[in-house]
Amino acid sequence: MADQQINSASLDTQTRIFAxxxxxxxxxxxxxxxxxxxxxxxxxxxTPADHARMAKKLNKxxxxxxxxxxxxxxxxxxxxxxxxxGVKVMVINPKVSHNFAKVLMNNSKTDDVDANTLAVYAERxxxxxxxxxxxxxxxxxxxxxRINALTDQKTAAKNQLHALSATVETPKAVLKDxxxxxxxxxxxxxxxxxxxxxxxEKHPExxxxxxxxxxxxxxxxxxxxxxxxxxLILPADMSHREWVKFAGLDPRAFDSGxxxxxxTRISKAGNSQIRAALYMPVWSxxxxxxxxxxxxxxxxxMGKLPLQACCAVMRKLLHAIHGMLKHDxxxxxxxxxAIPSIAE
Numbered sequence: 001m002a003d004q005q006i007n008s009a010s011l012d013t014q015t016r017i018f019a020x021x022x023x024x025x026x027x028x029x030x031x032x033x034x035x036x037x038x039x040x041x042x043x044x045x046x047t048p049a050d051h052a053r054m055a056k057k058l059n060k061x062x063x064x065x066x067x068x069x070x071x072x073x074x075x076x077x078x079x080x081x082x083x084x085x086g087v088k089v090m091v092i093n094p095k096v097s098h099n100f101a102k103v104l105m106n107n108s109k110t111d112d113v114d115a116n117t118l119a120v121y122a123e124r125x126x127x128x129x130x131x132x133x134x135x136x137x138x139x140x141x142x143x144x145x146r147i148n149a150l151t152d153q154k155t156a157a158k159n160q161l162h163a164l165s166a167t168v169e170t171p172k173a174v175l176k177d178x179x180x181x182x183x184x185x186x187x188x189x190x191x192x193x194x195x196x197x198x199x200x201e202k203h204p205e206x207x208x209x210x211x212x213x214x215x216x217x218x219x220x221x222x223x224x225x226x227x228x229x230x231x232l233i234l235p236a237d238m239s240h241r242e243w244v245k246f247a248g249l250d251p252r253a254f255d256s257g258x259x260x261x262x263x264t265r266i267s268k269a270g271n272s273q274i275r276a277a278l279y280m281p282v283w284s285x286x287x288x289x290x291x292x293x294x295x296x297x298x299x300x301x302m303g304k305l306p307l308q309a310c311c312a313v314m315r316k317l318l319h320a321i322h323g324m325l326k327h328d329x330x331x332x333x334x335x336x337x338a339i340p341s342i343a344e
Contacts, residue, residue, distance in 0.1 A: 017061050020118025021054075021068040022111045023075040030054060031115040032061070033123055041112045051078050055085035067122035069094045073145070076138075083132050090122065091130045093270070097121060131235035136203050143196035144229025147189055147222070148273065154185040196225045206232070208328070213321070215330035217292075218285030226277035231321065240322035247274040249315045278314045286313065295337035 022029040028044040044050040058064055066082060066089045068075055075091065082089045101109075101117045133141075161178040164170045200206040209232060213224035234246065244250050248270030285292045292313060299309035320336055323329075 017064040018119045018122040019058065019061075019064055019066045020115040020120070020122065021066060021075075021078070022115040022118065023068055023071045023078065024111065025074050027111070028054065028078065029111040029115040031112065031119045032064070033116070033119045036123070038116050038119065041115055046074060046078070048077065048081075051081040054078070055081050055087060058082065058087050059085055064088065065090065065122045065127055067092060067118040069097055069118065079130055080132065080138075083130060088127065089130050090128050092118075092121065092128075133233035136199060136206060137232045139199060140196060140206065140225070141229040141233055143192055143199065144226045144277075145273065147192050147196070148226060148276070150185055150189050150192070154182060154189065157181045157185060193222060193225065197221060200225075200228075209325065212324045212328070212330055215324075216281070216285065216317070216320075217289040217333075218281040218283075218287075223277060223281045227274070227281075227321070230271060230274045230277060231325075240319045243318055243322050244315050246270045247278075247318060248272065249275065249311060249318065274318075275314065278317065279310070282310055282313050282317060285317070286310075289333050291333035291337045291339060292317075294339045298337070 017032060017034050019030060019032045024046065026046055028046050028050065030042045030044065032039045044054050058066060064087065066087055068079065068089070068091055070091050070093060079089055079091055097114070097118060100121050101114070104117060104120065106113055106117060157178065161175070161182065164175055164178055200210050206228070209228055210221070210224055213219050213227060214221065219227070231243070234243065238246070241250075250270075282292075286296045287293070295316070296309050296313055299312050300306070304312065316336065320331060324331060
């Protein structure tokens with residue numbers, strides 16, 4: 001790193017400036033670059049007060065473009081604050097920055113190096129501005145992710161109860177406590193689901209989206225909340241193919257020459273929450289919607305394994321949801337897959 005200190009007075013406001021922010025759960029590392037050279041990294045705590053302090057500092061650097069990784073929930077408050085302060089900000093997939101660092105042949109991996117890599121990315125790549133979701137969509141995503149977290153805890157608690165019940169030596173008081181934990185989680189999930197539905201009811205756009213999502217057999221309120229929380233915050237101009245890639249459901253082929261031919265797999269280089277929210281509804285839809293079931297069977301007949309066929313149905317269903325929201329029309333299973341007529 002160049003031995004320089006950030007000083008807004010020392011920066012030429014006519015020069016384009018770039019910055020990278022490495023986001024951690026507790027700490028933010030900021031590196032600003034001017035004329036291809038980095039200033040000393042600065043560290044901030046990942047708190048609302050320091051988010052505002054960083055936004056104020058960056059706002060003084062006219063025309064600056066800031067890049068950071070999408071790191072679950074830890075980057076979200078910061079990117080909202082920077083965007084609302086008028087700072088140009090872009091958010092990239094962590095795998096993109098990881099591969100970009102390989103291209104730069106970075107030999108070290110530290111927070112300072114990662115922040116500088118993100119600044120170089122902003123410097124060399126086209127600017128893709130981050131689109132701010134509405135407050136109600138952000139709130140819905142908070143509801144959906146919390147419900148998902150509690151559902152995972154409930155699954156773990158049920159597994160623990162099953163293990164405890166497998167032996168007669170387990171005291172009844174322990175079994176009772178394990179069941180009480182499950183009941184408590186059920187109650188909390190129901191309360192959060194009711195809160196999410198109340199939020200949806202207050203906003204016509206969300207209410208209409210709920211109607212569209214639940215028009216698909218296999219998607220009820222809980223699954224709809226999970227999917228809406230992840231999909232509705234995406235930029236409106238994203239295509240259905242970009243949705244699939246964002247969800248990590250795009251196929252990844254691996255062929256080289258005449259000897260290397262690995263099985264095609266989904267990339268998983270995207271939002272795992274979307275894949276998780278689609279998984280069970282797809283299996284339910286395969287059971288209860290004859291057109292989706294026919295498409296799934298068609299894939300099996302082509303030699304696909306059940307899990308491969310499931311991923312293909314998830315991908316096609318994501319295409320359908322994108323079209324439903326774009327054209328404001330409920331799910332049409334006949335357009336999803338036309339069942340071939342049987343020749344007599």
